[in-house]
Amino acid sequence: xxxxxxxxxxxxxxxxxxxxxxxxxxxxxxxxxxxxxxxxxxxxxxxxxxxxxxxxxxxxxxxxxxxxxxxxxxxxxxxxxxxxxxxxxxxxxxxxxxxxxxxxxxxxxxxxxxxxxxxxxxxxxxxxxxxxxxxxxxxxxxxxxxxxxxxxxxxxxxxxxxxxxxxxxxxxxxxxxxxxxxxxxxxxxxxxxxxxxxxxxxxxxxxxxxxxxxxxxxxxxxxxxxxxxxxxxxxxxxxxxxxxxxxxxxxxxxxxxxxxxxxxxxxxxxxxxxxxxxxxxxxxxxxxxxxxxxxxxxxxxxxxxxxxxxxxxxxxxxxxxxxxxxxxxxxxxxxxxxxxxxxxxxxxxx
Amino acid sequence: xxxxxxxxxxxxxxxxxxxxxxxxxxxxxxxxxxxxxxxxxxxxxxxxxxxxxxxxxxxxxxxxxxxxxxxxxxxxxxxxxxxxxxxxxxxxxxxxxxxxxxxxxxxxxxxxxxxxxxxxxxxxxxxxxxxxxxxxxxxxxxxxxxxxxxxxxxxxxxxxxxxxxxxxxxxxxxxxxxxxxxxxxxxxxxxxxxxxxxxxxxxxxxxxxxxxxxxxxxxxxxxxxxxxxxxxxxxxxxxxxxxxxxxxxxxxxxxxxxxxx
Numbered sequence: 001x002x003x004x005x006x007x008x009x010x011x012x013x014x015x016x017x018x019x020x021x022x023x024x025x026x027x028x029x030x031x032x033x034x035x036x037x038x039x040x041x042x043x044x045x046x047x048x049x050x051x052x053x054x055x056x057x058x059x060x061x062x063x064x065x066x067x068x069x070x071x072x073x074x075x076x077x078x079x080x081x082x083x084x085x086x087x088x089x090x091x092x093x094x095x096x097x098x099x100x101x102x103x104x105x106x107x108x109x110x111x112x113x114x115x116x117x118x119x120x121x122x123x124x125x126x127x128x129x130x131x132x133x134x135x136x137x138x139x140x141x142x143x144x145x146x147x148x149x150x151x152x153x154x155x156x157x158x159x160x161x162x163x164x165x166x167x168x169x170x171x172x173x174x175x176x177x178x179x180x181x182x183x184x185x186x187x188x189x190x191x192x193x194x195x196x197x198x199x200x201x202x203x204x205x206x207x208x209x210x211x212x213x214x215x216x217x218x219x220x221x222x223x224x225x226x227x228x229x230x231x232x233x234x235x236x237x238x239x240x241x242x243x244x245x246x247x248x249x250x251x252x253x254x255x256x257x258x259x260x261x262x263x264x265x266x267x268x269x270x271x272x273x274x275x276x277x278x279x280x281x282x283x284x285x286x287x288x289x290x291x292x293x294x295x296x297x298x299x300x301x302x303x304x305x306x307x308x309x310x311x312x313x314x315x316x317x318x319x320x321x322x323x324x325x326x327x328x329x330x331x332x333x334x335x336x337x338x339x340x341x342x343x344x345x346x347x348x349x350x
Numbered sequence: 351x352x353x354x355x356x357x358x359x360x361x362x363x364x365x366x367x368x369x370x371x372x373x374x375x376x377x378x379x380x381x382x383x384x385x386x387x388x389x390x391x392x393x394x395x396x397x398x399x400x401x402x403x404x405x406x407x408x409x410x411x412x413x414x415x416x417x418x419x420x421x422x423x424x425x426x427x428x429x430x431x432x433x434x435x436x437x438x439x440x441x442x443x444x445x446x447x448x449x450x451x452x453x454x455x456x457x458x459x460x461x462x463x464x465x466x467x468x469x470x471x472x473x474x475x476x477x478x479x480x481x482x483x484x485x486x487x488x489x490x491x492x493x494x495x496x497x498x499x500x501x502x503x504x505x506x507x508x509x510x511x512x513x514x515x516x517x518x519x520x521x522x523x524x525x526x527x528x529x530x531x532x533x534x535x536x537x538x539x540x541x542x543x544x545x546x547x548x549x550x551x552x553x554x555x556x557x558x559x560x561x562x563x564x565x566x567x568x569x570x571x572x573x574x575x576x577x578x579x580x581x582x583x584x585x586x587x588x589x590x591x592x593x594x595x596x597x598x599x600x601x602x603x604x605x606x607x608x609x610x611x
Contacts, residue, residue, distance in 0.1 A: 046517055048513050048516070048517075073516075074513070074516040074517055075516045075517075075518075075519050075520055075521055076519070077517075079517065080517065080518075081514070081517040083510065083514055087508075087510055087511055087513075087514040089511060089514075089515075089529060089532075089533075090533075091532040091533065091535070092532075100515070100518050100520070100528075101518035101519055104515070104518050104519040104520040104521070104524055105518075105519040148518065149517075149518075152518065152519060
């Protein structure tokens, strides 16, 4: 690992206990809900929050180690940061903002401004060199922030919710640009985000965290196929269950037994896609092994389809068409039967 | 579009409040003997007093900036036991009668004062009844205005800009001069103007600690007060001059730095 960080600290209600690494050439996304401690972890790697215990190593060089007491201050770490609301210096011109890092690190003014101008060229904002950040649009500010962080040539680039400050219409375009710039940066890259789409679009590997702890890590495909937490399952939009497998079935922690074709033994996760869940007014008779009564607790429209949340012994989300919903006359609070085939249940070890 | 109705009681009270300030200033303009204006203004004593006032008040502001900004920074950024007490002590001159401040300065820096006797015997430095004494008296009374304004500015600024600067490799001094100071610029400026204005008008502490020697310690307010007994007309003219200087400074600087509101 080119970056290795083991971070333990408490900050208010947050107890952070995380380990994160980045391989050479990798873009890693740190994904998690608000308050999971993503930003704090990023700040700890940058040296802006002291560790209670742990270490941060970059290419084998110790940036901080509570065991040995070593600590390299933020300004001497080869790390560039793009902050969530960019934090461009409002009193400096765009060019001065981009040249700031080079000037602070002792580059001669002439060369610093030349290189800053080249960076503005790269992000397509040369003509705004003399403007103040306040005169720029959100997307332009983001590009200036990126140029400012990259100009001093850092080894590691940290981005904190780089698209969160933008409105939905510009976000897709800025994301495309950002992906392009991230690809052309040769160092290590860590992106903090709460948006799974953004994470999947930008990163080679996801690190999912919740409540200050690691939940899951893997490529976007691995994570979406095998969610290991309710949070990820909700993001991906599947029903996640956990229990003990026993020859063709899974006994869930709270009691019910779910028939699952692939189940053998041990502690497992089981997922069922909402599309695989069928709904009935009366108890159905047929091949599906899993048949459960329930009560509708919510109905969400999603384009032409409808997601029906069902409470009961086995809480499940089902996805049906609007026509089906109308024909069955289903509404919130109504009783319903649901079923899915044992072969539709994906099982993998917990 | 209908205009919002303005409550009449508020307007009436506001008018009385405004009149309270405008009437005395108007009286000064109306009652001043304009015929003697040129003579009074060009009198050597007037010019000396005016020069001394400007030099002393600007020096007091400079001292205030050099010592007051670090003090404000410590109050805003460093937590230490007794901070509240120290802050109260350094802002005490704002509420202390200036004459009392002058007496306290004498007891500390006078020839027989706590520090003054040592300064006198070791270095041969005498502060009271000198121009330096005027600057000290004015600084003592005026610097608290700068301290509290700058501290408020430091407290309300977004410190994450300083963090951003650090991630760009800026050391403490660079962060302070290139990020912190510019970001608190408006507070710094407002504090300096308040400090200067208070120093320009200083009377009680100055006359107590520095005395009233023409050309050495006699500032404009002192000259105005003494002329009131010997030559009333001239004192009116000098008052008017002080008023105009203050007004011009306020208008010009406010426009340049804070934008016209």
